[in-house]
Amino acid sequence: GQSLEQPSEVTAVEGAIVQINCTYQTSGFYGLSWYQQHDGGAPTFLSYNALDGLEETGRFSSFLSRSDSYGYLLLQELQMKDSASYFCAVREGSSNYQLIWGAGTKLIIKP
Amino acid sequence: DSGVTQTPKHLITATGQRVTLRCSPRSGDLSVYWYQQSLDQGLQFLIQYYNGEERAKGNILERFSAQQFPDLHSELNLSSLELGDSALYFCASSPGQNEKLFFGSGTQLSVL
Numbered sequence: 001g002q003s004l005e006q007p008s009e010v011t012a013v014e015g016a017i018v019q020i021n022c023t024y025q026t027s028g029f030y031g032l033s034w035y036q037q038h039d040g041g042a043p044t045f046l047s048y049n050a051l052d053g054l055e056e057t058g059r060f061s062s063f064l065s066r067s068d069s070y071g072y073l074l075l076q077e078l079q080m081k082d083s084a085s086y087f088c089a090v091r092e093g094s095s096n097y098q099l100i101w102g103a104g105t106k107l108i109i110k111p
Numbered sequence: 112d113s114g115v116t117q118t119p120k121h122l123i124t125a126t127g128q129r130v131t132l133r134c135s136p137r138s139g140d141l142s143v144y145w146y147q148q149s150l151d152q153g154l155q156f157l158i159q160y161y162n163g164e165e166r167a168k169g170n171i172l173e174r175f176s177a178q179q180f181p182d183l184h185s186e187l188n189l190s191s192l193e194l195g196d197s198a199l200y201f202c203a204s205s206p207g208q209n210e211k212l213f214f215g216s217g218t219q220l221s222v223l
Contacts, residue, residue, distance in 0.1 A: 031210070035212075042217055045212060087154065091209050097209050098156070098159075098167050099156065099209045101156070103152075104153050
């Protein structure tokens with residue numbers, strides 16, 4: 001079957017660095033996306049990795065290792081506003097480039 | 112603002128009723144997706160349309176249907192509503208096929 005695994009909850013301290021991991025098992029792979037969702041809000045796109053390596057966008061970075069079927073989202077200099085749920089999603093090719101979603105990681109930031 | 116417009120923002124109805132949710136995608140986006148999100152749950156993909164045609168189906172119930180019109184706006188019809196259909200329904204759009212989705216602010220459906 002197809003599945004994505006990510007931790008259900010991660011706690012970190014304001015100003016620190018946190019890494020949210022995502023491992024996947026899918027039929028075909030075209031890329032790994034990350035989305036952020038605040039409580040009651042809409043998911044917003046953060047990043048998309050199609051190739052191995054690290055992509056940096058400001059305080060957020062996303063990493064992909066296709067050989068390990070693994071990726072992570074790295075958040076640096078954590079701010080209280082980063083408290084949200086983070087979803088990884090794989091764009092896979094067996095069924096028309098559909099997105100397979102993880103269950104989401106709730107990031108709790110403490111002052 | 113993602114550029115995706117969903118109406119209404121809130122909808123309260125009774126069991127057995129039928130409702131229609133509306134979505135206008137970002138200008139130029141050909142793909143429209145519908146997702147359901149129950150309280151504290153993940154995103155459940157329902158259905159995708161691309162340029163007016165159904166492209167993919169997810170876990171969409173037979174009581175639910177959708178369509179995309181020539182002007183690319185989309186409607187999601189939910190009928191014979193049950194208490195368990197209460198959820199946040201999101202529409203998203205993208206230029207192509209799932210490379211980057213832009214989500215609307217959602218419709219909060221409450222079935223009483």
